Amino acid sequence: MQNVATDENWKTCFSQLAPGLVLFARQWTRSAADAEDVVQEAFVKFWRRNHDIANRGLLYATVRSVALDLLRRDSRRARREATAFSDADQSVQPAFEVNDDSQRALVAALDLLPDEQREVLVMKIWNDLTFAEIGSALEISQNTAASRYRYALAALKKHLPST
Amino acid sequence: MNDFSELEDQLRKLRPVQPSPELATRIERALAEPETSSSTAGLLSRERHFHFNWLSIGLGLAAATALVLLAFVQLHQPAKQTPTVASTKILPPVTPSTAQLVPAGLTQVVYHTRDEGVHFPGNSDQPMRRVRSHTRETLQWRNPKTGATLRITYPTEQISLHPVSGQ
Numbered sequence: 446m447q448n449v450a451t452d453e454n455w456k457t458c459f460s461q462l463a464p465g466l467v468l469f470a471r472q473w474t475r476s477a478a479d480a481e482d483v484v485q486e487a488f489v490k491f492w493r494r495n496h497d498i499a500n501r502g503l504l505y506a507t508v509r510s511v512a513l514d515l516l517r518r519d520s521r522r523a524r525r526e527a528t529a530f531s532d533a534d535q536s537v538q539p540a541f542e543v544n545d546d547s548q549r550a551l552v553a554a555l556d557l558l559p560d561e562q563r564e565v566l567v568m569k570i571w572n573d574l575t576f577a578e579i580g581s582a583l584e585i586s587q588n589t590a591a592s593r594y595r596y597a598l599a600a601l602k603k604h605l606p607s608t
Numbered sequence: 609m610n611d612f613s614e615l616e617d618q619l620r621k622l623r624p625v626q627p628s629p630e631l632a633t634r635i636e637r638a639l640a641e642p643e644t645s646s647s648t649a650g651l652l653s654r655e656r657h658f659h660f661n662w663l664s665i666g667l668g669l670a671a672a673t674a675l676v677l678l679a680f681v682q683l684h685q686p687a688k689q690t691p692t693v694a695s696t697k698i699l700p701p702v703t704p705s706t707a708q709l710v711p712a713g714l715t716q717v718v719y720h721t722r723d724e725g726v727h728f729p730g731n732s733d734q735p736m737r738r739v740r741s742h743t744r745e746t747l748q749w750r751n752p753k754t755g756a757t758l759r760i761t762y763p764t765e766q767i768s769l770h771p772v773s774g775q
Contacts, residue, residue, distance in 0.1 A: 468625075
């Protein structure tokens with residue numbers, strides 16, 4: 446599907462992808478608002494360049510690139526505010542809608558995962574990307590993506606004795 | 609088959625927080641704007657400055673200087689008498705004036721010569737043989753300070769007249 450900036454198609458595409466994209470961006474941002482800014486910047490950039498929306502690996506790579514760019518540029522401010530953020534912002538703005546204690550424990554376990562495992566898990570579980578697409582987005586091999594996914598699940602399982 | 613299928617199911621039941629409704633509106637507005645002002649997220653704004661491309665300006669000036677030098681050299685070059693198959697002349701060093709590039713050499717390659725027969729040029733009684741030759745000349749300048757060189761190659765056509773003798 447060709448993207449045209451004036452085309453209304455982007456709304457359909459975006460409404461389907463938005464929750465997963467924002468969740469993906471949340472890994473590198475301090476708040477939901479920052480994550481939305483990242484997604485906005487990345488999606489506009491992606492759409493304007495007429496990339497094929499089916500190329501999800503490239504879309505997620507764009508989000509990641511914009512998020513890391515923001516992280517680098519904002520690192521000084523981030524350091525200054527890190528304490529306040531870890532104490533307040535994260536608890537005020539959760540990344541998931543939690544219904545019970547088991548889900549709360551799962552979210553807590555997710556936070557303990559190494560970044561490289563968590564990003565693969567987020568892309569696989571909540572964005573339905575294939576390992577090939579994940580590999581393309583992260584510039585790693587498909588096998589490495591699959592390995593990281595398995596390691597992430599194993600680590601989660603270790604942190605959740607009830608499962 | 610998969611040890612983690614139960615865990616994967618639990619993870620899929622976790623729903624990510626929905627983005628704010630304003631996000632789509634902001635994207636719509638950003639896509640409607642011209643691309644030059646596409647700093648969509650406030651904290652990602654990137655100022656755009658106009659920068660002189662000094663390299664391009666320098667190259668342009670160097671090319672203009674070379675063309676002026678080329679015209680100067682062509683105007684003051686003595687007429688060639690005989691065709692040369694391939695020759696390289698080292699030009700005498702020219703006192704560097706204001707220009708930083710000084711002529712460093714001239715290469716002349718004759719790649720085609722045609723004998724056009726005997727002619728009587730003007731009102732001369734003396735028959736002359738006219739030879740037309742096509743050459744490729746390469747002029748080279750060098751900056752003695754930096755070692756930078758500038759080379760220009762151009763095609764030329766020469767007509768030479770040779771007296772016919774032995775009759």
